[in-house]
Amino acid sequence: MTAPDRLIAVERVTKRYATSSGPVEALHDVSLTVGEGEFCTLIGPSGCGKSTLLGMLGGLVHPDSGRVLVDARPVTGPDPRRVATVFQDPGLFPWRTVLENVEFGLELGGSAAARRRAIATELLPPLGLKGFAEKYPRELSGGMKQRVAIGRALAIDTKILLMDEPFGALDEQTRVLMGEWLLDIWRRTRKTVIFVTHSLHEALFLSTRIAVMTARPGRIKSVLDLPLDYPRSMESPELVALRAKLWGEIREESLRAMQ
Template sequence: MKTVLQIKEVIKRYITEKKQIIHALDNINLEINHNDFVCLLGPSGCGKSTLLRMVAGLESITGGEIVYQGRKIQKTNRDIGMVFQEYSLFPWRSVMENVTVGLEFAGIKKAERQQIGENYLDLVGLSDFSNSYPYELSGGMQQRVAIARSLATDPDLLLMDEPFGALDAHTRILLQQELLNIWEKNKKTIIFVTHSVDEAVYLADKIVVMTHGPGKIKDIINVDMTRPRNRANPRYAQLTANLLDMLNYKAPQQDKVVNL
């Protein structure tokens, strides 16, 4: 299996306005292969989203390096797409215009943008809403638009930062199923940040369990259950219970904040 992303001994520290050092991530090592669906699972404050933003080139690295397709990440890369928890849609643009905005910035002609946009709106089940505006859509529909927008630029690697965290339980389950359908059709590499153990078990090939801050990798779990996964399966329940036990562990925090 081809390795597409290497995270090597990555460290992240912040300096606050009060001259305190916040140690967010410590010695992160991870390899991700082509077509992997990887979930980063951990408690609030463990650095999951920070790590994702560093992979996207949106956040600087204090130490170590992140290498994508053989090149060190130092800035944003059009081959890496990102879906945020907030929908981040332009309210003055229609659904179609939101989906194709990245193509517009890339200089793609309108007719081609339209065709690509139609393909991805069809993929996420929103073809009938291409002329609607974000305020006319439900939260789940807006998140589908955000996913379609990220896919429209045809990234090889898709980063998803708790994209379903603000949705109700029923909509969340529906979009989990929809995302797996999209992933199986497109075979993108996906890194998905979540707080939810159930979501990680349902979605991932590989679950990266992180400790309390400073975030470290506690374990990497390969999920060998076939899809679609049945939440009533005893193996599903056992893995969920094991992950909950792992997350109850609290790492020492004395080096998280240092006064300068």
């Protein structure tokens, strides 16, 4: 049994990448724990290793040192029984219909055709994709594509959902609406979400916890807990105060990243 407040544990992780101008340290001695049912956001300047950290949780990137535990077991590779990932680029398969894209993970997991069809079909209405089952990705808007990608992740019903700037490519209005929609999904499914973003608004609006990362090499600068109710109002005094505090921390790192 894992302690519920340590569903995910990142322990002193370091990662270097070889580039043409020599090795670059993406993450330096990063430690972080995330409890079950939390909505934990990673925020920080571009290139601070947020995506690298998320890749490690998903088993797509291996740390040079330190270790990553999910459910008290070290992550050695992708494990779709426990972790599902949504990427910034939805990465839908253009030759598959919406329904077939949502079914993808179930198909790889070996579930029967009728069963996966039933699961995927049931997911479409809450995704706002009712009536789009037989459409191909090129017929969808950016927001819809990302909802299909989220559907593909929800379909395999994992405890943990990793989201790498899922709304980063969307326009501001769609982004706000998608945030509200995601909040609704999260509150109903009570999944543990690790969410990477650049957006202060998104972080404050969604998270139970925000981890601020430093400019390269990425370290955890500070962790903010947000014991506030949903839905949140950006005008509430607590959130205004938190926003100022968060901006102070990020501003400093973004300035360093620009130098």
